[in-house]
Amino acid sequence: MIIEPKTRGFICLTAHPTGCEQNVINQIEYVKSKGAIDGAKKVLVIGASTGFGLASRITSAFGCGASTIGVFLEKAPSAGRPASPGWYNSAAFEKHAHEAGLYAKSINGDAFSNEIKQQTIDMIKEDLGQVDLVIYSLASPVRTNPNTGKRHKSVLKPIGDVFSNKTVDFHTGNVSEVSIQPATEDDIANTVEVMGGEDWEMWIDAMREAGVLAEGAETYAYSYIGPKLTEPVYRKGTIGAAKDHLEATAHKITEKLADMGGKAVVSVNKALVTQASSAIPVIPLYISLLYKIMKADGIHEGCIEQIQRLYADRIYSGDMKLDEKGRIRIDDWEMRDDVQAKVDELWAIATTENLSEIGDLKGYSDDFFNLFGFKVDGVDYDADVNEVVEIPSLA
Numbered sequence: 356m357i358i359e360p361k362t363r364g365f366i367c368l369t370a371h372p373t374g375c376e377q378n379v380i381n382q383i384e385y386v387k388s389k390g391a392i393d394g395a396k397k398v399l400v401i402g403a404s405t406g407f408g409l410a411s412r413i414t415s416a417f418g419c420g421a422s423t424i425g426v427f428l429e430k431a432p433s434a435g436r437p438a439s440p441g442w443y444n445s446a447a448f449e450k451h452a453h454e455a456g457l458y459a460k461s462i463n464g465d466a467f468s469n470e471i472k473q474q475t476i477d478m479i480k481e482d483l484g485q486v487d488l489v490i491y492s493l494a495s496p497v498r499t500n501p502n503t504g505k506r507h508k509s510v511l512k513p514i515g516d517v518f519s520n521k522t523v524d525f526h527t528g529n530v531s532e533v534s535i536q537p538a539t540e541d542d543i544a545n546t547v548e549v550m551g552g553e554d555w556e557m558w559i560d561a562m563r564e565a566g567v568l569a570e571g572a573e574t575y576a577y578s579y580i581g582p583k584l585t586e587p588v589y590r591k592g593t594i595g596a597a598k599d600h601l602e603a604t605a606h607k608i609t610e611k612l613a614d615m616g617g618k619a620v621v622s623v624n625k626a627l628v629t630q631a632s633s634a635i636p637v638i639p640l641y642i643s644l645l646y647k648i649m650k651a652d653g654i655h656e657g658c659i660e661q662i663q664r665l666y667a668d669r670i671y672s673g674d675m676k677l678d679e680k681g682r683i684r685i686d687d688w689e690m691r692d693d694v695q696a697k698v699d700e701l702w703a704i705a706t707t708e709n710l711s712e713i714g715d716l717k718g719y720s721d722d723f724f725n726l727f728g729f730k731v732d733g734v735d736y737d738a739d740v741n742e743v744v745e746i747p748s749l750a
């Protein structure tokens with residue numbers, strides 16, 4: 356079939372297999388171009404199909420030469436109905452990993468459930484014995500807690516006061532004022548349930564108990580801080596409360612792993628266009644200004660540049676350069692004073708009329724479509740493609 360983007364608000368309902376594969380190939384080529392990394396050899400990535408998790412899987416495999424198991428929740432294709440992009444990404448990843456002689460298997464299901472944890476543990480036991488690195492990169496709007504059976508929904512709201520600021524509809528370029536009502540106590544608790552650290556800890560507990568964590572195993576999860584501008588809706592909002600919990604959980608897991616020389620660390624990553632971040636009000640406007648500035652300064656990075664640098668210059672460099680809270684800061688270039696000062700300047704004057712000039716609205720929009728395999732250089736979108744693509748290990 357011919358597959359075209361079909362957008363509804365912040366989501367795109369279709370994805371292009373060839374475009375997704377080209378994205379994966381581009382990421383593999385980037386990692387290979389940066390040279391080998393002396394790192395983990397057996398890696399579990401939870402949330403491995405898109406964004407930072409996919410970049411982590413690619414860097415583990417093609418940077419460190421690692422065997423990888425990837426867990427994700429993606430929609431399989433059927434005749435006439437394209438898969439979700441993470442499905443096509445994972446199919447392409449496995450194909451290229453296998454061609455390179457690398458072990459790669461995937462598990463498609465709810466990572467929050469006990470069943471998928473057990474399935475993953477069984478696969479590790481059978482195929483790898485143990486893993487030495489666990490990347491936790493889930494982003495989800497909902498979680499069913501397996502202990503209570505309760506389904507929680509996360510929200511993106513400020514805490515305490517109404518937050519009003521500028522935002523942009525990145526499809527139209529229309530800059531407007533949004534006001535977001537503050538969260539209730541329940542909203543906060545639910546968001547922490549979904550995006551906090553409880554599930555990360557449950558994974559590590561279950562893996563340790565099953566004996567599938569190697570001596571000295573490490574685990575990393577991803578967080579975000581961002582500028583003052585977005586603080587009310589991000590770091591001091593409901594999602595920030597969840598990130599506080601995630602970061603606290605790192606210390607808790609490290610204590611639990613101390614006897615086997617293991618550790619858990621949070622890496623604070625840069626703001627990027629992903630399916631998750633497109634849905635947060637105010638953030639797209641911030642990102643479009645940030646992109647313009649960072650590209651002009653030659654310091655722009657996507658997920659793969661971020662994660663390759665995380666592995667090469669932090670995790671496996673011998674010095675993680677932790678901040679005062681024990682976090683890795685790979686958001687260091689985003690947070691540079693000169694970069695943030697320029698964002699502030701542009702933010703103050705941003706309007707519908709000038710945004711395409713002072714901001715990188717096109718970069719934002721292109722990145723958004725790229726997530727779904729569209730507008731990828733070198734892909735012939737007029738060509739007929741088979742939408743039914745199998746992930747080799749799931750076939």
Ligand code: NAD
Pocket residue numbers: 401402403404405406407408426427428429441464465466467492493494495577578579623624625626627628629630631632
């Ligand atoms: P993403 O949406 O691209 O990836 C989410 C992954 O989680 C996918 O692989 C998806 O399949 C998987 N997933 C979701 N629900 C699942 C479930 N129930 N079971 C199994 N898998 C499931 O998100 P991302 O932007 O790469 O975010 C990953 C992490 O990085 C998050 O913790 C996020 O907060 C953090 N982060 C994001 C940004 C940003 O700007 N995007 C910046 C810093 C940190």
Ligand code: NA
Pocket residue numbers: 402403404405406407408409492493494
């Ligand atoms: Na991810």
